Amino acid sequence: xxxxxxxxxxxxxxGATATYYIAEKVIADIVMxxxxxxxxxxxxxxxxxxxxxxxxxxPISGSNDxxxxxxSDVVVITAGLPRKPGMDRMDLxxxxxxxxxxxxxxxxxxxxxxxxxxxxxxxxxxxxVVLSTTGFAIRRVIGMAGILDATRFRYFVxxxxxxxxxxxxxMVLGGHGDxxxxxxxxxTVAGIPITELMDQATIERxxxxxxxxxxxxxxxxxxxxxxxAPAAAAAEMVEAILTDRRxxxxxAAYLRGEYGIENLFIGVPVILGKHGIESVVELDLTDDEKQxxxxxxxxxxxxxxxxxxxxxxN
Amino acid sequence: MKxxxxxxxxxxxxxxxxxxxxxxxxxVRLVDIKAGxxxxxxxxxMQAGPLRGxxxxxxxxxxxxxxxxSDVVVIAAGRVRxxxxxxxxLYLNNSQTVKAICADIQRLAPQAVVINMVEPVDSLTLLxxxxxxxxxxxxxxxxxxxxxxxxxxxxxxxxxxxPREVTGLIVGPHRSTMVVLRDTVRVSGIPAAKLIGExxxxxxxxxxxxxxxxxxxxxxxxxxxxxxxxxxxxxxxAVARDTHAILPVSVRLEGEYGISGLCVGVPAQxxxxxxxxxxxxxxxxxxxxxxxxxxxxxxxxxxxAESRQTAS
Numbered sequence: 001x002x003x004x005x006x007x008x009x010x011x012x013x014x015g016a017t018a019t020y021y022i023a024e025k026v027i028a029d030i031v032m033x034x035x036x037x038x039x040x041x042x043x044x045x046x047x048x049x050x051x052x053x054x055x056x057x058x059p060i061s062g063s064n065d066x067x068x069x070x071x072s073d074v075v076v077i078t079a080g081l082p083r084k085p086g087m088d089r090m091d092l093x094x095x096x097x098x099x100x101x102x103x104x105x106x107x108x109x110x111x112x113x114x115x116x117x118x119x120x121x122x123x124x125x126x127x128x129v130v131l132s133t134t135g136f137a138i139r140r141v142i143g144m145a146g147i148l149d150a151t152r153f154r155y156f157v158x159x160x161x162x163x164x165x166x167x168x169x170x171m172v173l174g175g176h177g178d179x180x181x182x183x184x185x186x187x188t189v190a191g192i193p194i195t196e197l198m199d200q201a202t203i204e205r206x207x208x209x210x211x212x213x214x215x216x217x218x219x220x221x222x223x224x225x226x227x228x229a230p231a232a233a234a235a236e237m238v239e240a241i242l243t244d245r246r247x248x249x250x251x252a253a254y255l256r257g258e259y260g261i262e263n264l265f266i267g268v269p270v271i272l273g274k275h276g277i278e279s280v281v282e283l284d285l286t287d288d289e290k291q292x293x294x295x296x297x298x299x300x301x302x303x304x305x306x307x308x309x310x311x312x313x314n
Numbered sequence: 315m316k317x318x319x320x321x322x323x324x325x326x327x328x329x330x331x332x333x334x335x336x337x338x339x340x341x342v343r344l345v346d347i348k349a350g351x352x353x354x355x356x357x358x359x360m361q362a363g364p365l366r367g368x369x370x371x372x373x374x375x376x377x378x379x380x381x382x383x384s385d386v387v388v389i390a391a392g393r394v395r396x397x398x399x400x401x402x403x404l405y406l407n408n409s410q411t412v413k414a415i416c417a418d419i420q421r422l423a424p425q426a427v428v429i430n431m432v433e434p435v436d437s438l439t440l441l442x443x444x445x446x447x448x449x450x451x452x453x454x455x456x457x458x459x460x461x462x463x464x465x466x467x468x469x470x471x472x473x474x475x476x477p478r479e480v481t482g483l484i485v486g487p488h489r490s491t492m493v494v495l496r497d498t499v500r501v502s503g504i505p506a507a508k509l510i511g512e513x514x515x516x517x518x519x520x521x522x523x524x525x526x527x528x529x530x531x532x533x534x535x536x537x538x539x540x541x542x543x544x545x546x547x548x549x550x551x552a553v554a555r556d557t558h559a560i561l562p563v564s565v566r567l568e569g570e571y572g573i574s575g576l577c578v579g580v581p582a583q584x585x586x587x588x589x590x591x592x593x594x595x596x597x598x599x600x601x602x603x604x605x606x607x608x609x610x611x612x613x614x615x616x617x618x619a620e621s622r623q624t625a626s
Contacts, residue, residue, distance in 0.1 A: 163583055164557040169479060171503040183503070190560035190581055191481030191498025192595055245476045248502045269502060271475060283504060 003058060004028040004242050007069035007111065009103045010079030011040040011062065013227035014119060014234070018076055019060065021235035023047060027242050029058040031068050034079070040064070066106035072114045074238050077103050077130065080120035082225055093122060093303070094310060100126045104133035115140045115276040117237050118252070119230060123176040125303040127252050127265035138254040139277040145176030146250025146267040148233040152213040153182055156206045161189055161197065172210065172250055173267050173289075174296030180267065181292040182207045186283075240272035247272045248281065258282055259290075261297050264304065315370060316340040316554040319381030319423060321415050322391035323352040323374065325536075326431055329543035330388060330550070331359060331372050337547065340554045341370040343380045346391075352376065378415075384423045386553050388546060389415050389442065392432040394537040397530055401434045401489070405619045412438050416445040427553050427588040430455045430564075431546055435488045437616050439564050440577040450566040452588040457488030458562025458579030460545040464525045465494060468518045472510050475501055482506075483581050483595065484562050485571075490523045491608035492579070493601050552584035565589050573609050576616075 006022055008015045011034040019030055032040040040062025047060045061068065069075060080096040083089075100120050107114060107130075116136065120126045127143040134141065149172040158168045171186035184203050187194050194203060209216070217226040240247035251270050255261040258280050259268060269281040285293065318334060320327045323346035331342045346352035356374030373380065381387055392408035395401075412432055419428060428446065430439045430453070439455030446453060461484045470477035482499040486492050499506040499515065507515045521528070529538040552559040563582045567573040570592045571580060581593040597605060 162558060164552075164559040166557070167481075167560045169481065169500070169503045186500075186503035186505075188481060188498070188500055188503045190593075191483050191495070191500050192581070192593070193497070193503075196596055240476075245478075246474055247476045248473075248479055248504070250502075269504065281504070281509070284508065 004074075005031065005072045006238055006242070007031040007033060007072040007075045007114075009033050009069070009075060009077045010120070011036070011043055012078065013224070014231050015076070015078040016043050017227050017231035018078065018119075018234045018238075019043070019047065021232055022238055023056050023060055024054065025235065025239055026055065026057055027239060028073070030060045031072070032060070032062045033064070033066055033069060034062070035064060037064060066103075067110055069106065070110045072111040074117065074241055075107050075111055075114045076117045076119060076234050076238065077107075077126075078119045078234070079103055080126070089122075090306065090310075093125065093306060096120055096122070096126060097129055097307060097310070100129045101133050104130045108134040108136070115142065115241055117234055118143045119234050121176075122303055124252055124265045124300040125307055127254070128304050128307065131254060131265075137276075138256070139275055141254065142237065142270075142272075142276055143176070143252025143265055143267070144230070144234045144237060145180075145252045146172050146269075147236055148230050149176065149180050149182070149210060149213065149267075150250055151229055151233060153187060153206065153210040156209055157187060157189065157194055160202065160206060163189060171269065173269075174293050175266060175300040176252065177296075177299065178211055179292075179296040179299045180211055181289060181296055182210050183289060237272060241274060241276060244274035245272070246278060251277070253277050253280055255280070259285075259293060261294075264297055264300055266293070266297050266300055316385045317343065317383065318550055318554070319343045319345065319384035319387040319426070321345045321378065321381065321387065321389055321418075322431075323348075323355050324390065324394075325539035326543055326546070327388070327390035328355045328359075329539055330390065330546045331356070333543055333547040334550060335359060335363070335368045335370055335372060336366065337551065338369055339547065339551050340386070342372040343384065344372060344374045345376070345378050345380060346374075347376065349376055378418045379422065381419070382422045384426050386429060386550050387419050387423050387426045388429045388431060388550070389419075390431045390546075391415060395433055395530070402615065402619050402622065405434050405437055406623060408432050408434075408438060409441055409619075409623070412442055413445050416442050420446055427452045427454065429546055429549055431542065436564050436577045436579075436612060437619065440566060440575075440616070443566050443577065450568065451590070453566070454549060454584075454588060455488070455564030455577055455579075456542065456545045456549060457564040458484045458492070458581075459548055460542050461488065461492055461522055461525070461579075462562050463541055463545055463548075465499065465518065465522045468521055469499060469501070469506050469510070469515075472514055472518060473501060473506070480506070484522075485579050485581070485595070485597075486605050486608040487578050487612045488564060489608075489612075491604070491611060492523060493597075493605045493608060494519045494522065495595060495597065495601060497598075498595070549584060553586060553588065556586040558583050558585045558590065560584075560593065563589065565592065567592070570594055571605065576609055576613055578609055578612065
């Protein structure tokens, strides 16, 4: 079997930590690419030095040259600016669109058969940038959002119950923002829905904390944002694809009519496997859940429209 | 590192030692009365260690004294069921073995959490708890967890998804009258019935009820041991690492689910001290009736066996 190759574009905290988690799984050779001179080379060397103790058996390399991603099986895009104080949403959108678009052009050129996992924010909009720039099949462009939101929800539920994390599962749909749609009746402890284990007020508190999960960490760090859980979520997706694990989990997928949503990236349950998204799982949602999902989709649509306006203007 | 004493080095006992080493959960003392067998298997396992990266130890012994001070003791001795054998005969046979082992555990590892693997598992877990005189939280039977792992596999197979995200709880006796809590059979939180259909799920549940017999017949006179060993390993991990995992486990009920003085499978949170709490899960009317009648049937089977024992 040929060795598998994963490239991580952007070697900031998310990219470097994702590299770490992927290296620990010992499932692929890893290339880190960043525009910043020397940084990826330094981080890659540091990882390699830990290899004898951690049993990494494949190369990990760093480069400023996108040609090094040639023939990657999976590419993870984490590049982008964090939102700085005083920067408005539109400025961030413009800056990151330019960065992600460049990355996507290189992927289309050097790794035309890769599956792309998008991590850069604003997530759902960046997925559109990647899809339209690469022209890849829609099953090969996937946004990392739902797994992250779900892992936060799972943690909050386990912490509240006082049980191990491993028996808690959660489903979070919608866009990756305040309008995400956690589904308590599909969130379980050993298979038991949390709606049977806690009162409505507690569930609402945990749902609210999940919605604001990213902001809570930004508030604590003040000058940065979360990276361990986002990187772990991206690595989980890489593993599911490379090992063809057929992992059912929520991801941002390009919908063409599923859930009544057309031509939009939105978080829904999918099966992740060797082709990327193997299938989209359509659930029977209650009217309330459906409304929340459509509202979330409308917010994502607004971002995509802004993007189009921006491109027309420029 | 926690220490686990395993009494019986047959297929089940030895595979528990194997899984524990592979997952770096605990060191093992493997005991068998048959001269040399436990020692030979322990040595074979330890010689695989350099390749497999074991950092725990496995020691074999013919003397039960080696379990002294164990954190967990697993009873994996006794005879396995023959095809077509009546459970009552198996009970009569194995109850003597379990009683004798319990006397040793009481003497050598009075603080241990005890896990019973010997069939019929619920009746003998109750017998072990009574004989040991340990608080009920520390005497567990493997049963529901074994059936649950089979259920999870079959559901993931039907759906062609990874089994890791599949859940499913099973309550009641570990025999064909077991009750699958249908609403807990889910994939990443999504009810499996919505994904594979009610009929397919019914067929899977039926397959789980008879899974032990199916393997017994397929493998021709050999009972299943990988999945039973994995289930034991799941319980041991929860205790040795104090994970507070919620697992279906056979434990003596004292009022929970309206049952007293019987060991049957129920969802329980398991940590360093054994069962930390029993979760009372909502059942459908049909499930409730099936559970009650399965428990009543188990109770009368135990009474019948005990009266046969007194008579003989």
